[in-house]
Amino acid sequence: MSRKVVGMTCGTMEASGTSGLRHVLNDAYVRAIKEAGGIPVVLPSLCTPSEETWRGYLDIIDGLLLTGGADIDPAYYGQAPHEKLGEVQPMRDATEIPLVRKAIERNLPIFGICRGIQVLNVALGGTLYQDLPSEFPSEIHHRQTDLGYTRSDFCHSITIEPGSRLASIVGCTEMQVNSLHHQAVRDVAPGLKVVARAPDGVIEGLESERHRFVLAVQFHPEETAAAHDPRSKRLFEAFLAAL
Numbered sequence: 421m422s423r424k425v426v427g428m429t430c431g432t433m434e435a436s437g438t439s440g441l442r443h444v445l446n447d448a449y450v451r452a453i454k455e456a457g458g459i460p461v462v463l464p465s466l467c468t469p470s471e472e473t474w475r476g477y478l479d480i481i482d483g484l485l486l487t488g489g490a491d492i493d494p495a496y497y498g499q500a501p502h503e504k505l506g507e508v509q510p511m512r513d514a515t516e517i518p519l520v521r522k523a524i525e526r527n528l529p530i531f532g533i534c535r536g537i538q539v540l541n542v543a544l545g546g547t548l549y550q551d552l553p554s555e556f557p558s559e560i561h562h563r564q565t566d567l568g569y570t571r572s573d574f575c576h577s578i579t580i581e582p583g584s585r586l587a588s589i590v591g592c593t594e595m596q597v598n599s600l601h602h603q604a605v606r607d608v609a610p611g612l613k614v615v616a617r618a619p620d621g622v623i624e625g626l627e628s629e630r631h632r633f634v635l636a637v638q639f640h641p642e643e644t645a646a647a648h649d650p651r652s653k654r655l656f657e658a659f660l661a662a663l
């Protein structure tokens with residue numbers, strides 16, 4: 421069987437000096453896809469994406485990995501910006517949100533991570549907490565770097581819905597995860613099901629039961645897969661196996 425191509429969305433960053441805008445992606449995603457046996461391909465954001473862009477991207481990939489990154493413009497879910505809204509990247513939103521809808525229409529396998537669970541939810545009609553600490557005060561700290569943890573340390577547990585795809589992949593209904601987010605899913609989009617929550621109730625996993633493979637998590641398994649965690653690795657292996 422030929423190796424499968426995984427398209428990975430990425431962020432944009434203003435370079436210093438005169439080089440202009442850059443397309444950026446953490447190596448941990450590239451490594452996790454490669455380790456799971458896939459061929460990682462980066463899908464840059466375009467300032468004027470078109471039907472041709474989205475069709476072209478989807479024609480050359482077997483699965484779509486929605487990676488982490490900046491906040492989504494709340495206009496996409498009908499809200500004004502909260503004062504604690506972080507950086508937004510208009511090109512990325514404009515490229516990625518329609519791409520998700522079109523991938524869903526094609527029943528292309530999708531794995532979303534961090535911003536990826538948020539993009540999936542918004543693309544299908546859901547909303548977000550724009551700033552979790554102020555809009556959903558909790559004992560649980562969801563941005564672990566504020567506490568001095570590294571990106572691959574575990575920070576809080578999640579409870580997983582028995583019988584879900586996520587539970588069958590990781591082989592348990594409770595596990596430890598890292599946490600590197602200040603936004604989170606608020607109202608869940610039609611067609612998506614909550615399959616994991618943090619102890620404070622924050623949504624940490626969504627999936628669709630009507631598609632080949634549509635799974636998204638709020639944590640960052642690409643960081644813990646490389647470091648130490650076999651369950652995180654299995655998430656990437658299960659995604660590749662579905663392509």
Ligand code: MN
Pocket residue numbers: 562576598599600601618622624638639
């Ligand atoms: Mn969390």
